[in-house]
Amino acid sequence: MAARRALLAVPVLLAVTLGVFAIAAASPFDPVRAYAGTAGLTSSQENLDQIRHNLGYDQPLLARWWEWLGSALTGDLGDSATLRAPVSQVVGERLGWSVLLCTLAFALAVVLGTVLGVLAARRRGSLLDRAVTTTAYVLEAAPPFWLGLLAVWLFALKLGVLPAGGLTDTGSEVATFGQIAGHVVLPALVLAVSQLPWFVLYVRQGVGDALDEDPVRGARARGLRERTVLLQHALRSGLLPVLTLIGSRVPELITGALLVETVFSWPGIAAATVEAATAVDFPLLAALTVLATAAVLAGNLLSDLLYGLADPRVAFDG
Template identity: 70%
Template sequence: MSVLVARRLAAAPVVLLAVTFLVFALGAASPFDPVRQYAGDAAFTASARNLEQIRAGLGADRPFVAQWWSWLGDALTGDLGASRSLRMPVGQVIGERLGWTVLLVSVAFVLTLVGGMALGILAARRRGGVLDRCVTGAMYTLEAAPVFWLALGAVWLFALRLDLLPAGGLTDTSASVVTADQVGAHLVLPAAVLAVSQLPWFVLYIRQSLIAALAEEHVLGARARGLRERTVLLRHALRSALLPFLTLLGSRVPELITGALLVETVFSWPGVASATVQAALALDFPLLTALTVLATAAVLIGNLAADVLYGLADPRVALDG
């Protein structure tokens, strides 16, 4: 396991370096002009000379390789540059928003685990029954539904029609300070939508793995010894079914990040995911590069953690990296 961790940690800087280079390369190949995006409406009346001065001030007149190398040198010293769209240092943007994204994703992930485990067990326990067919059908339907559609539907139903929950934001518009009660109320809808969007794969995987585990010899032996069905299901079959699931967790991190991008945008949640969308629309490459590196690091850490957990759960597995 130590060899696996060492190899992954050694490869991580190379991957992150390649990601930053690709972001600047894609920016150079983009048909959109970051200078005009930065100037906004003033770009329509500004002279060519003024636009060139802005371009020189932003460093956008240099080849993208030179821009990337300059950004990389500053980043290694802790200077991530300034956000062109938010008009503030990139480090400050990430510092102010990262915690809110971690809160949203953590709550959604816990809801997904709890809800998915319960529904998966119930469906597998009565395979082919009415409950199994209803749960499976609902999961396939949710799997086909786009995240933004679920978010807009939740806003329409729970905020506009029933007036039960706030439609978005972090606090009420009339609030002067951020309180835990208001954050909790505004967190319900986005966290629930993000959890529901991730629920299908978990429920279907748990159901299928549990059905396969119930046919294994040690589970059949437990039943033959007269153990209660609940004991056989939870202590024998479920433990075996969850082992492969650990490796699946790491592969779901990119989808969780993508879902957070859409959910934070629809609900105006002030996290780094919504800032990524804003940076992409404004061609804000300093901010976009830093956030892309952050997302890539999250994916690498998620995959490494999943492999390590699997090795700890089942020492018989060879982790060769």
């Protein structure tokens, strides 16, 4: 199944990159003026046309896309016009920080969401259940950037217990482990909270339904302790839908990371995506879109594999 999915991913990635070039070409923003900056306001049209030719923006859409694709297959992703650096260098410098942020946030959301969902499912209709579900629905409707601004106001400005953003302390030239650990807490927490409601609600529903199934009732009738019934019977069955949720949340995780990194000035790949989109940076935008699409495809494959391993009744034939 993994090999089949990998083959199907090739045309998907090709279509996505072509779509990026098509959308960028139709954009009303002029990448040449964005590249020239303030100098473009006083430059003559002849100079702007020369820059357009040097950057290859005067070529037809398919020609630009085909040239980029051929270079990408050889490892050359082109140069970023906005960041004035090779795209591979931009991705290499920023990708690790985004992976760190997303991994911490996603792990926290899964663990905390599972715990809260199980607690709510065990006492459905109780005050705890209503409090957990109500909070989950409120957080579900809250935009990540709003949560980020609120967190900055509370923890950085009001309480002063966590830094407001960045990777290191102001004036520091070396990124130490302690500084990175302190600065990643707030953005990771905000990103985790933005993903938390779905895991809480899915776990609550799954475990709650499993507690009403005949095998669980039979386990209780045999005199097993409630903790054993919950952990060995209801929890395993109730968590199966959560495995499929992991793959479907990857696009939302990437979108949330884009907003959170922007709010907290986190030097990740998502922040570069904003710059590439606003400046219509074709090579950088295409490379970042391929990365995001590949992450979504990998997330869906991972969730299917986990579901199949957790439930032997599922065959790996899709």
